[in-house]
Amino acid sequence: MTQLVTANEMQQIDQYTIDVIGMPQDVLIERAAMAVVDVVGAGHFDLNHVLVLAGLGNNGADGVAIARLLYAQGINVSLQFVGNVNRAKDSVKRQLSIIEAYGVVRSEKSDFNEATLIIDAIFGVGLNNDLPEGLQKMIKAANHIEKPVIAVDVPTGVDATTGEVRGAALKAHTTVTFGFKKVGLTKRVGGYLSGDTIVKDVGMLVPDDFEFSLPIMQATVTENATI
Ligand SMILES: NC(=O)C1=CN([C@@H]2O[C@H](COP(=O)(O)OP(=O)(O)OC[C@H]3O[C@@H](n4cnc5c(N)ncnc54)[C@H](O)[C@@H]3O)[C@@H](O)[C@H]2O)[C@@H](O)CC1
Numbered sequence: 001m002t003q004l005v006t007a008n009e010m011q012q013i014d015q016y017t018i019d020v021i022g023m024p025q026d027v028l029i030e031r032a033a034m035a036v037v038d039v040v041g042a043g044h045f046d047l048n049h050v051l052v053l054a055g056l057g058n059n060g061a062d063g064v065a066i067a068r069l070l071y072a073q074g075i076n077v078s079l080q081f082v083g084n085v086n087r088a089k090d091s092v093k094r095q096l097s098i099i100e101a102y103g104v105v106r107s108e109k110s111d112f113n114e115a116t117l118i119i120d121a122i123f124g125v126g127l128n129n130d131l132p133e134g135l136q137k138m139i140k141a142a143n144h145i146e147k148p149v150i151a152v153d154v155p156t157g158v159d160a161t162t163g164e165v166r167g168a169a170l171k172a173h174t175t176v177t178f179g180f181k182k183v184g185l186t187k188r189v190g191g192y193l194s195g196d197t198i199v200k201d202v203g204m205l206v207p208d209d210f211e212f213s214l215p216i217m218q219a220t221v222t223e224n225a226t227i
């Protein structure tokens, strides 16, 4: 049985957990990163060269923490930012100052050919518009190379509520989604793009009087689709 949520509901639950309950945001980020690293380790992925693509919001902060945790395990990891880091959220900047001390290498340009596994931490539930054109191009190039991708929370470019593609979307082999399954990942196109979806609890709490807009799903249905 799976409780589905919209992007907005997930954001409300995150806010409640942080602002009302008092769970530090960095704890949620660390747990989200650990959940993804667990999936990386449990799968049969080639870990010779892991490329983490990180955005400027909290999804990107998860990505930086993932890069650090993989690096600490002795995995060859490179971290590439999509966008100008000077404009990143504070959560990203905090993670960045930590990884500098660890010595994680930040690469300026991604070489998808060299990567054996890509971690997609560019956009998550915060996506609210079409992707910038440059990013659309980059994503189309990455899809073309067909490297395995693990999406953090939501595949970048997929609208977490509608499952629609916002200009382009990075096709995932596996999506590790936090707290609750985003309803967009059960839609035809969103389901196809997210691959296998794994829901991981990272410590979010739901207010007692919270009313979910969607019913509990009896079974996970993700239809394959050709797009
Ligand atoms: N709220 C929290 O503190 C937590 C969030 N988590 C992660 O953070 C994600 C959500 O983070 P954010 O809310 O920061 O959002 P995202 O990291 O998904 O997106 C970052 C920001 O980009 C901007 N944006 C949206 N669409 C855009 C577009 N098309 N072009 C350019 N900029 C655009 C928005 O301002 C958005 O806030 C979740 O999916 C999850 O991975 C988890 O780490 C747990 C804790």
Ligand SMILES: [K+]
Binding pocket: 059, 120, 121, 122, 123, 124, 151, 152, 153, 154, 155, 156
């Ligand atoms: K993502």
